Amino acid sequence: MQHIILKTPDGFELDANYYAGTNGISIVFCHGLAVGKEREDAFFASIEMLHNKGFSLLLFDFRANGKSTGDSVKDFSVSGQQIDIDTAIAYVKDQGNTTIYLAGASFGGAAVTLYATKHIDNIQKLLLLNPSLDYDRSISKHFLPGIEALNKEGFVEIGSRNYRLGKKLYEEMKTMAPYKELEKWQKDLLIIHGDNDALVPHPLTVEIFEKLSNPKKKFSLILGADHGFHEEPYTTQAAEKIVEFFST
Secondary structure (H helix, E strand, O other), rough: OOEEEEOOOOOEEEEEEEEOOOOEEEEEEEOOOOOOHHHOHHHHHHHHHHHHHOOOEEEEEOOOOOOOOOHHHOOOHHHHHHHHHHHHHHHHHOOOEEEEEEEEOHHHHHHHHHOOOOOOOOOOEEEEEEEOOOHHHHHHHHHHHHHHHHHHHHEEEEEOOEEEEEEHHHHHHHOOOOOHHHHHOOOEEEEEEEEEOOOOOOOHHHHHHHOOOOOOOEEEEOOOOOOOOOOHHHHHHHHHHHHHHOOO
């Protein structure tokens, strides 16, 4: 594993881990909201298995997350995520990888959906882990208790770490619908979700999945798993599904 710093064209430094492979295929993993790459247990649990199969792997922190630079209130945005993903993909291509797969968890699942559906020719497989595909019904509702603070202070605090999200992100989300964009994706797709997810209810994801016309779509429900798959046996179950999807 190599610890690297990716520099975005608009001046941010993204903290990343790169695992060089041998098969010319790279998987770029994108984390969820306010957690950083280190907290995506299912992704990390799949790394060794995928690397042993020859894949190159890249995990990075979005701007203003984890160890990457940036201020979350003014710098973290959906449009910024797109630049970060593009920077990550440019890096793995520079390492000689000719085939790119994308994986995103939760809020990162929405980000990779928006990216993949705009770069369909460049991405071959898409994996979504408990994805927040409908911002209005899975993310914005979490702002409701802090709307007054958002309007007064310009940010709201979420999660146990009191991560701050600003108006720019909130305004962007009101104009975007990743679940609608996902209809454009007609290549290999796997969505993994836990039926005990309190943050992104799995019936919402099932509803979105069932409406997709994609003939290659697959959905895997992990019984008992909460958002993030942080506990066993759910972490391992999710990791095994990730490995199977990318390896076949």
